[in-house]
Amino acid sequence: MLKHLKREYYNKAKNFKIVIGVILIIFASFIFGLAGGIIAPQLNSDFFNWIGNSLQGEDILAQQQISEKVIKALVEEDAAAVKAVGKVFNSTVSIVISKDLSDYYSQTGPYILPFEFYTEPKQDGEPTIPQKTEIGGGSGFIISRDGLILTNKHVVSDANAEYSVILSDGTKYEAKVLAIDPLMDLAVLKIDATNLPEAVFGDSDTLALGQTVIAIGYSLSRYQNSVTKGIVSGTARHISAEGETIDEAIQTDAAINPGNSGGPLINLKGEVIGINTAINLEGQLIGFAIPSNSAKQVVESVKKFGKIVRPWIGVRYIILNEQISADNNFPSNYGALLLKGSLPTDLAVIPSSPADKAGLEEGDIILEIGGAKITENSSLAKMISRYDVGDTVILKILRKGEDMNVSVNLEEYGKKN
Numbered sequence: 001m002l003k004h005l006k007r008e009y010y011n012k013a014k015n016f017k018i019v020i021g022v023i024l025i026i027f028a029s030f031i032f033g034l035a036g037g038i039i040a041p042q043l044n045s046d047f048f049n050w051i052g053n054s055l056q057g058e059d060i061l062a063q064q065q066i067s068e069k070v071i072k073a074l075v076e077e078d079a080a081a082v083k084a085v086g087k088v089f090n091s092t093v094s095i096v097i098s099k100d101l102s103d104y105y106s107q108t109g110p111y112i113l114p115f116e117f118y119t120e121p122k123q124d125g126e127p128t129i130p131q132k133t134e135i136g137g138g139s140g141f142i143i144s145r146d147g148l149i150l151t152n153k154h155v156v157s158d159a160n161a162e163y164s165v166i167l168s169d170g171t172k173y174e175a176k177v178l179a180i181d182p183l184m185d186l187a188v189l190k191i192d193a194t195n196l197p198e199a200v201f202g203d204s205d206t207l208a209l210g211q212t213v214i215a216i217g218y219s220l221s222r223y224q225n226s227v228t229k230g231i232v233s234g235t236a237r238h239i240s241a242e243g244e245t246i247d248e249a250i251q252t253d254a255a256i257n258p259g260n261s262g263g264p265l266i267n268l269k270g271e272v273i274g275i276n277t278a279i280n281l282e283g284q285l286i287g288f289a290i291p292s293n294s295a296k297q298v299v300e301s302v303k304k305f306g307k308i309v310r311p312w313i314g315v316r317y318i319i320l321n322e323q324i325s326a327d328n329n330f331p332s333n334y335g336a337l338l339l340k341g342s343l344p345t346d347l348a349v350i351p352s353s354p355a356d357k358a359g360l361e362e363g364d365i366i367l368e369i370g371g372a373k374i375t376e377n378s379s380l381a382k383m384i385s386r387y388d389v390g391d392t393v394i395l396k397i398l399r400k401g402e403d404m405n406v407s408v409n410l411e412e413y414g415k416k417n
Contacts, residue, residue, distance in 0.1 A: 092139065153187040178307075250274045260276045262276065
């Protein structure tokens with residue numbers, strides 16, 4: 001009986017302790033929960049603010065580092081551009097075109113003269129007094145210390161005009177047209193001067209899309225040695241402008257304005273990689289330049305011979321591609337098809353030319369020259385320009401469905417035998 005009571009008492013005490021423990025746990029939970037409700041928000045706010053501030057600080061630091069890198073890159077590029085311009089600036093010249101005003105009145109149509117100019121009408125019987133006025137301008141750059149200057153052919157194409165050259169320091173010289181390129185829009189002037197700053201040519205074949213380039217020239221024939229900056233927008237463009245064709249023109253968005261023709265297009269090394277030549281007015285900032293590698297041969301020829309010596313074979317042709325061949329059912333989708341033009345004098349093979357002497361005929365397709373295919377990117381004219389006068393080249397041609405090889409001796413363009 002006593003044992004039973006002790007056991008029951010013990011069980012009750014044990015149950016009581018459990019109940020008390022549960023009550024204490026609930027009470028403690030309430031107390032801590034109350035404290036957490038009061039303290040935790042402030043603790044959490046401070047903690048997360050601290051985390052946020054730390055992360056924000058790191059983000060600001062990262063942004064500062066990026067900004068510093070960008071600024072440094074821009075400063076370096078600007079410094080490179082300034083340095084590059086400095087190398088070529090004094091080598092760039094302005095070309096002034098002057099003409100006798102009496103020539104204007106002998107034309108069948110009126111000329112629009114600059115608005116600054118005015119003349120009194122000539123009275124009957126009054127003698128004509130030759131007057132010279134500036135009617136235009138262009139650009140160029142010095143290619144030899146003794147006064148050779150490269151420019152565009154269309155800048156100095158008027159045989160009745162007079163040309164003068166203004167150096168970067170304002171010194172003015174009368175200029176003589178020394179050589180005209182028969183194939184490209186290039187010409188060389190000569191002034192009587194020595195110890196001139198000579199521009200340096202770069203390798204235009206290494207140009208990449210997006211590369212920074214700078215154009216310098218006599219913008220609007222008013223602003224001497226204006227500098228504009230842009231990128232290479234395209235390479236190997238085939239364009240035609242005012243009767244001139246450029247097979248591998250450099251396209252750039254550096255602003256090229258009237259008067260810039262003949263001026264240098266340079267890279268950030270200060271090397272001339274193009275000769276500014278044309279613009280397309282249908283869009284914005286679409287300019288073109290003759291690659292420097294195409295002009296080097298002209299410069300070397302003038303320095304060596306005093307004139308531009310170019311090899312030729314004497315044919316008229318079109319370059320075939322898949323579309324042209326498919327539309328006309330031609331037997332080849334590449335090569336140069338010899339054909340005559342719309343005028344009776346536009347013969348496919350020029351009489352007494354190297355091609356005529358080698359037996360080439362209208363309708364022949366020149367497939368290869370020296371083992372290299374003739375394509376839109378490697379035209380016949382470009383391939384021929386790699387050779388010298390007097391070289392013998394082997395042409396692979398397609399005539400009436402049959403392949404054959406023809407040997408042609410290259411002669412000097414324009415030289416009468």
